[in-house]
Amino acid sequence: METQQAIYGRRSIRRYTAEPVPRDTVEAILAATIRAPSAKNAQPWRFVVLEGDPARQLADIMQQTADDLSARGDDIGSLSWTAAVVRQAPVTILVYEAAPPEEIPLHAHEDYHFVMLQSVGGAIQTMLLAAHDHGLGSLWICDVLYCTEPISARFGRAGDRLVAAVSLGHPAESPGPRPRRSWQELTRWLSGEPEIRR
Numbered sequence: 001m002e003t004q005q006a007i008y009g010r011r012s013i014r015r016y017t018a019e020p021v022p023r024d025t026v027e028a029i030l031a032a033t034i035r036a037p038s039a040k041n042a043q044p045w046r047f048v049v050l051e052g053d054p055a056r057q058l059a060d061i062m063q064q065t066a067d068d069l070s071a072r073g074d075d076i077g078s079l080s081w082t083a084a085v086v087r088q089a090p091v092t093i094l095v096y097e098a099a100p101p102e103e104i105p106l107h108a109h110e111d112y113h114f115v116m117l118q119s120v121g122g123a124i125q126t127m128l129l130a131a132h133d134h135g136l137g138s139l140w141i142c143d144v145l146y147c148t149e150p151i152s153a154r155f156g157r158a159g160d161r162l163v164a165a166v167s168l169g170h171p172a173e174s175p176g177p178r179p180r181r182s183w184q185e186l187t188r189w190l191s192g193e194p195e196i197r198r
């Protein structure tokens with residue numbers, strides 16, 4: 001697939017068919033994902049692939065959290081809707097940022113996190129494009145951050161930080177492009193005559 005076609009054709013997909021995603025396709029997507037650039041080539045991404053029962057358990061955790069928060073009168077945003085997407089998707093991949101190495105001093109943790117989080121974000125976008133290239137739909141999900149603790153308690157990766165989840169599956173919808181503000185509106189472009197050196 002042409003890169004332009006992948007970038008412009010990708011959509012967030014929130015309805016999937018029941019058709020399973022073959023394991024070697026998920027493996028190929030992960031192999032592409034780790035080609036993303038990362039600061040100092042630290043490759044700070046970590047993954048937990050959930051299929052079948054574990055994937056349904058993730059949806060249960062999300063729905064339970066939504067119910068508990070609603071009962072307390074808290075705002076749950078799109079959590080319940082996203083739980084329903086996860087329940088439908090044949091595969092959901094949890095994406096973590098690896099715990100900082102021991103040699104990073106405590107006071108530098110926030111800067112380190114800021115840099116490594118960018119690297120993980122690049123990997124997630126690469127994952128979405130690779131999934132699209134394989135004819136799969138995907139959804140980048142941060143609603144899992146409502147339930148970081150029960151997710152980590154159930155699926156592990158203690159010490160690492162949950163960043164997002166990505167659902168994958170054969171699309172059962174084909175939405176058009178979602179609106180974007182124009183790049184012209186969002187970009188300040190500075191150019192000037194090159195300085196003349198004497």
Ligand SMILES: Cc1cc2nc3c(=O)[nH]c(=O)nc-3n(C[C@H](O)[C@H](O)[C@H](O)COP(=O)(O)O)c2cc1C
Nearest residue numbers: 010011012013014078082139140141142143144178
């Ligand atoms: C960091 C991030 C978090 C997101 N979290 C969710 C989510 O939890 N649930 C959801 O339905 N969509 C989520 N989305 C998808 C966005 O809603 C979607 O990308 C946006 O509306 C634009 O649509 P498009 O991806 O089809 O262009 C997330 C996207 C990003 C980049």
